[in-house]
Structure formats: C-alpha cells, structure tokens
Amino acid sequence: GVDNEALLRAEIRRLFTWLKDKGVTAIITGEKGVNSLTRYGLEEYISDCVVLLDFRVIDQIATRRLRIVKYRGSSHGTNEYPFLIDENGISVIPITSLTLDYKASTEVISTGIQRLDTFFTKNGIYKGSTTLVTGSAGTSKTILAAHFAASSCSRNEKVLYFSFEESQDQLIRNMATVGIDLDTHVKSGMLSIHASRPSLQGLEMHLLVLLRLIRTWKPETVVIDPISSLITIGKKSEVRAMLIRLIDVLKLDGINALFTSLTSTSGEGFKNDTVEAVSSLADTWIELGNKRKDFDRKRSLTIVKSRGMGHYNSPIEFTITENGIVFEKLNYKRLVGFTET
Template identity: 65%
Template sequence: MIHDQIKVFPKTSTGISGLDEITNGGFPKNRPVLICGSAGCGKTLFAMQFLVKGILEENEPGVFMSFEETSADLSQNVRSLGFDLEELKKQKKLKVDHVRIERSEIEETGEYDLEALFIRLNYAIDSIGAKRVVLDTVESLFTGMENSVWLRSEIRRLFQWLKDKGVTAIITGERGEGSLTRHGLEEYVSDCVILLDFRIIDQIATRRLRIVKYRGSTHGTNEYPFLIDEDGISVLPVTSLKLDYKSPSELISFNLPAIDNLFAKRGIYKGSSTLITGTAGTAKTILASYFALASCHRKEPVLYFSFEESPEQLIRNLLTIGLDLRSQVNDNLLHIHSSRPSLQGLEMHLLTLHKLMAEFKPKTVIIDPISSLITVGNSSEVRAMLVRLMDMLKVNEVNALFTSLTQNKENFYSDTTVEAVSSLADNWIDLSNVNEQNKWQRNILIIKARGMGHFNGQKKFLIADSGFQLVEK
C-alpha cells in the first residue's frame, strides 16, 4: 500500500528514525512542510537533521537559511549530534545563510517586497544544486515589518516559489496562542503540518510529535514521543498494533530443568511474554537472570533493563550463586541498561528501549521490575505503555520477561502493576515467601501458561550457593 501511494504521491525520506513509518514514506517531495512548536521543542534540530541526513543518505544537497542563529552558532550547536556542518560546506553539499532581521534597518516604502530574499535564496539553491531547503524561522520577518497584510502576501508567494523551484522545504514557526503558529503560517502550507510539543508532567520532561495534516496521504494521527540524544532525533512510531503477529511453536528453556518441567511441554513458547511477580526477596531477579543466561547459551543477544541495580551490582550479586553475567557482557551477548524510572517519562523509556532494540537486535528482553514504572505514571498509563511494548516485542518475535514487585501478599490481583499487565502476559509465575516454623520458605506457582498445560500446585524452592533448587518432599 505504501509503495503504491508513493508512486502517485512522491515522497522524500525525512532522515529521522521512525518518522518515515508514521508518514507512510516521508515528507511530500518538492513541497513545503511546516514544523511548529514552542521554544525548546527541537524545531531547529529537526530541520537540520532533515538536511544533513538528506546529504549523507540521499545525496541531496541542502540550504539552511537562518533568521536567528549565525552559521558559526549552528555548526557548534549540532556538533554534539555528530553533524559536521563545516565539512559539508567545504564539500559544496550544504549552504548555510544567516539573514539578519533588524527593524531599525528596514524601511518599508511603496511596492517594497521580499524580492531580495528570493534572489538570495535562489542563488544559494543554484550554487550547490540543492534539493532540500530549511527556513528557520521565517516568522522572524514579522518582527521587522509592520505591514503584516503585505508580509502575509509575500510569504504566500515565497511558499509557492519554493514549490515551483522543485525543492522539499521545511519552514519552522513558533507556537501561537489560538493558532498553531503566532502568525498563522499554517494557512499557507496546505500540504503537511507537523506540531512539536515539549511538556513537563510531574516534573518529568516529554517531547511529542503530531501530524496535524498531510494532504493526499494517509498518516499516523496520534501523538508520538520523540527523543533528542547524541544520535539526533528519534520518533517512536508504535502506538497500537493489530493482533496479526506470528506465534512460533518452538520451545525455549529457562536454563533450569526444575522450572521447565513445571510446564507440560518442558519449556515456554519462543516469542512469548512472561510475568514474574512476588514480594521483596522472593528471587525474581535471579529467575530473570537464569532466563537471560539461557538466551546467551543459545547465542541469542539479551537486552536487560534494570531499574533498581547498576550493571556492576547486578553482576556481583549473581556471582554469589554461580551465575556469571560478566562473561556474557564481554562476549556482547548481554547488554545491561540501568536507569532510575524517574529519569524520564514512560514514553521515553519505551523510546529508549525501541532505540536499543534497533541497535543491539536482541532476541530476549528483560525488564526488572516493571513495578518501578508506576512512580512515573498511573495504572492506565503504565498499562498503555506495556501494551505498546508487548506488541512491539511480539512483532519482532522477542522473548520477553517482566518482573513485578507486589505489595499485597494476600491478594496480588489488587496490585496496580499486576492488574495492568497480568492479562497481557502469556505466562505468569508467582513467587512468595511463607513463614514456616520461624523460617521463611520460598514458593513458586505457575498461575497461567497460554497454549499449554502446567503444574497447578505450589513448589517449594531455595536459593543456595549453587543457585536455584526445588525442595523435594
């Protein structure tokens, strides 16, 4: 469907990870695109990445005309993203032009227009054969001109001129009070308008993107979180997916025969999701680590998200029971990513996972524990995030394991995170501590296993120096 649409409606790659999927192929080719948003939302970086990636990946030279920042400032600001503007300028692939707007230096007389700007922009485009153009931010012209009616007419002419010139252009604009931009630029860009938003919720910053309109093309209509890091801008395209992913019949092991044998088929299905619940000290992380090692032994990479322990602490603690994770890390089979949940919002955690999956290409993903996420979102938000996460993992046939700390020993169904994810998980293992004769006894119970039978009773187990052991009666 996407390929047929591109033939009728030519598009050009955005150069921004995830955005081409949302736009069904990229921006409209040879047409203007409006990027609007409040200060600090990433408009300039968004536009610059579009240019730089176009040069490096599509061999399409670009012109960046700035009405605010100088060429030197722009080069310095984007160097941290790995964009070497000076080198691209030397190669005659990029032209950066700073147009200074000073009200005191502008005199409006008679039939005054933006013809000088047209000539300047035309020269920049022709000098390097540019296919992509950025105007950042053209609204600065309004601060220098008093006759807004005249200026609107000139800007309308500018947008039409860009279209006739045959370039794909990005125009940035500041968010207005009652409109998308302060001066209503969206009225003149009928092809594609994208809104960027930077918001603070419960002291946690989140950036989001929404395609307001995209004439002649289907596109995602939801809000999508995006991240700015050392690799540039990445957009998370996954919001909700159809239930049309594959369901492999192949079995995988926990690396523990005692656990595998609790399932009728002596293991769990490949690509399934497993939830391990339990109160503090019931060995949830230990079972998760066995699962990780089992994947490593199959030479399948593992991505381990730890919200409570640093990689060094996790490795040290597991060595005491004979589980050696360091060698797997050294062999690049295991990647441990540790961070506090409060470091960023739920969507940003999901986006970070999405990026790491694209980079590391794991076959197994472990999140330990998902209950920590409740500190940065309510139950419905956590559930929505986990639905998207599980869908993403299933589409990629990734083995997923989540641990969750439960607080209510008598009724774990009332626990917020268990309520949010238990119905979504394919397998559910509950661990518990019971005081028997003044000693704490650990128990394991398989609550559910979709598509196969399982042992229905509780089994006692202990954690010894040699690791996990079932207690035989």
C-alpha cells in the same frame, strides 16, 4: 524585514505557491503564534502537512511531544506522540499497532531452570513470548530473571538486561553467590546490562531508550527487572499504553521477554497496577512467594498461566542454593499432557 503585515502575508502566500509550482518538497518551520499554530495564522492553511512540536513539563518531567495536525490526502495518527532528541536525531515512539498479526513461534525455550521447564507440558516456554514474574520483596525474582538471562546467553542469544534497582556490579556480585555467572556473559558480549534509576526520566523517555537499544543492539532476549519501578512514574492508563507498545515491539521482533514485578503484599492479592496491566498482556505468569509455615518460611513458585500449553497448577516449593533456584525433591509426576493436577 517587511513591516507591512498585509504585504508579508501576501508574500508568504506567493512563496508557498511558487514552491508548489516548482514541484519542490519544502519543509518550512514557523514559530507559534498567539492564537494560532503559526505567527500569521496563514502558514498552517496553505501547507499540505502540519506537524506541531511541543515541549512541556508534566509532574516535573519534561517531555517533547509531536502531533500531526493535518496531512492532505493521507490518513495519519491523530494523537500526541512523545519524541526524543539525541545524537541520532529525533525518534518517536511507535504507535500501537491496531492489528494483532505477529508470528507465533512453536519453538520452545528453557526458562533457565531445567526442573522448572518440566512443569510446562511443552517442556519450556514459547520462543518470542512474554513472561511476567511477580512476587513481594526478596522472593527471588531477580534470581529467576538471571537464570533466564544466563540460559539465553549460553544459547548464544544476546540479552539486554534492564536493571532498575541494582547496579551492574551489584547484580553480578549477587548472582555469583547463587552460582549464576553473569560476568562471563558480559565479557563475552552476550549480555548487556543497563542499570539506571527509573525516576530520572519520564516513562516515555524510558520506553524510547529501551526501544532504541532493542533496535540498535538487536537482542534475542530482553529482561526488565523490575518493570514495577517504571510504573511508579506514570498514570495507570499511560502505563498500560506504554506496556502495550513495548510488548508490541518485542512480539514483532520475536524477542523473548521477561519482566519482574514487585507486588506489595506477600501471598495472595494481586491488587497492583503493574500486575494488573502486565498480567493480561503476558503469555506466561509466574508468581513467587515466601510464606510463613510455623517457624519456617517456605519459598514457592506458582505458574499462574501459560498461553498455549498446560502446566502444573499448584505452588512448587524451592530453595535458593549456591546453584541457584533448586526445586525440592518431591514426587511431582512427570507432567505430560495434563491440564489440571
């Protein structure tokens, strides 16, 4: 209750000075003023560090954001960063690291399909690398992802599986029909499936939830199926920034990652925002197709790229059986040390 504003300002200043004299680390909250960050426009000047919190709605999705306005004697991130409040308090999305200094493993892991491994000169993909699987609807992206997840579980490596299109039950049932037993892995605690509708939360909220689970559950492998449904809820530049942050965290922690992405057209033409954003960030890119051939449809898989190793370059035909993805017995040479075929 001080009515006189001049007196109040003087008192606020006196309080701040007193705290500083006492050498106390003080956190002071203040309400936003009309034309200034704080009600009296003074607090922000006499503080050493000012953190601005904001809660606003963009495209019908509410996001909390945080910005460090100033911090005397220290450099700091200057952008607005989204944050999340939950039972563990506040968590902020990590800032993209400016340096590229994560460790690169020379260890190789299986794609989950032994025959497919042989199409890479190292007989698999690098541990801790990021793989993108693209294809139009029904081209077996999920089956490939499930193979990958199951093989990680069999190596006793924990898998976090984000399913944005199928519920846990549906995923387990569907994969069981192609001989991939996810149920056992869920029961043994090696596999954790998180199924949700991506549109329920903003892009950043998703990233935060994802990162928190990665941090708390510490999986060796992360699958996002499909990453394209996350992408429908943000602008292209935001999506790319988010993916970079996500891949940064995965790389720093040496996590094997597999993302699937739905492409709109079958066959050629990767004119798709997600694919464009992820394909350059991914280490390995596998394109799946289901092309018409006379009266038949032929499923095929093409390894588009795999950083740091050679690979078979042409489409490889496969079928889906009760044992999952099976490559037809064609005369593919054992492919060692090749670059092109």
